[in-house]
Amino acid sequence: MSQGYAVTNPATNEVVESFDTFTDEQIQEALAKSHEAFQTWRKTPIEERAKIVSRAAELFKERKADLAKIEAQEMGKATPEGEWEINFSGDILQFYADNAPEHNKDKPVDVPGGKATVRRLPVGSLLGIMPWNYPIYQVARFAGPNLMNGNCILLKHAEITPKSAAAIEEIFREAGLPEGVYINIYADHDQIADIIADPRIQGVSLTGSERAGAAIAEIAGRNLKKAVLELGGTDPYIILDAADVTKAAEEAWVKRIENVGQACTSNKRIIVMEDIYDEFVDEMVRIAEGMAQGDPSNPEDNQYYPMSSRSAAENIDKQVQRAVDNGATIRTGGELHETAAYYTPTVLTDVPVGSDSYYEEFFGPVAEIYKVSSEKEAVELANNSNYGLGGAVFSDDTERATKVADQIDTGMIHVNLGQYFSPVLPFGGIKNSGYGRELSVFALDEFVNKQYLYIND
Known part of the structure; x- marks a missing residue:
């Protein structure tokens, strides 16, 4: 097994803790668990999902000091900045718990000859590939809307922030997410390609470099999977x-x-x-x-x-x-x-x-x-x-x-x-900064099946 995931204190360049990369068997087990969990999570009333996501928001805020210490050790963020980030992450999750139920309601549409309704249905399991620079916030803005939509998440975090990744999964589980709805995976680059290609995965969201975005978009396109990319900037x-x-x-x-x-x-x-x-x-x-x-x-x-x-x-x-x-x-x-x-x-x-x-x-x-x-x-x-x-x-x-x-x-x-x-405003760019939007209610539109139901009179 690889030793690619590790906590290396940037202030000293010393390795503090290492984490084993998942085996291919562990990746398959995670995919199977996620797919199985989706069959139940998709049917869970959105009000019940909101209670869990809201509890997760509370837990992040309650543990901001401990999480900020982890960030400081993993990637050098000053603890006050880390606490601000984690507080904001809680605000993001609460925003989706509060607003998704109304946004995702069925919408009647006037059509002749019958009745039509546009429904917003979950699509399945999603892969999130997240960066190290805001280890909690980046995950919150991906997980919040998609958990509320009824999707399941496999989360591949940066190799240098494995402890933050584990802490996030633990909080979601403690908040009440059923097993398999949110799974942290320590995957390597070859495994990422295999995960995106797997028919049980319905989309991928990446925040990272332009180079990483191009690579992921190529794999996603080859496998006809939707992607949301938030990449670099020279603002x-x-x-x-x-x-x-x-x-x-x-x-x-x-x-x-x-x-x-x-x-x-x-x-x-x-x-x-x-x-x-x-x-x-x-x-x-x-x-x-x-x-x-x-x-x-x-x-x-x-x-x-x-x-x-x-x-x-x-x-x-x-x-x-x-x-x-x-x-x-x-x-x-x-x-x-x-x-x-x-x-x-x-x-x-x-x-x-x-x-x-x-x-x-x-x-x-x-x-x-x-x-x-x-x-x-x-x-x-x-x-x-x-x-x-x-x-x-x-x-x-x-x-x-x-x-x-x-x-x-x-x-x-x-x-x-x-x-x-x-959380109210959409986040994203144009040109080589990527495509798609995170935050705001627009993020709820990215990985959802806008299905219409027509009943003939």
């Missing part, structure tokens, strides 16, 4: 003007350094008007240089934490060095720890637009800042991306910012705020 963050440049820089930095820059919707391209650009860059450098290396399990003010793994830190270092080779300038930072996963907060300017580095996603604590001379140039730069996930536009004139925001090609766009978090 534009446009600052048209700012009466208080220091405050603008501080807000931009908080957004960029959140989760050590390892967020799909992080402000990876900060686009600033030329009249405030120099001052803004100086402020960003000042803030970055004022941060000290910290322990995510015992966080303090003005600290930065390790990236999720040593390999992630080495990769961001290589990306920054490639950007410099292409002509970019490191204003501060750009230093890799000797052995652990720490990478000093970095401010990067002068990345040549159109270069390979420009189009890459910097998934780490690197603030890329671009100078523009007009709104038109800002919009063109913002839309010059292979991705289209989120973004934001800032101005002391809200109307001005809104007019610019209207021209940005993304699935989500904000005015005078880096990002708004709510």
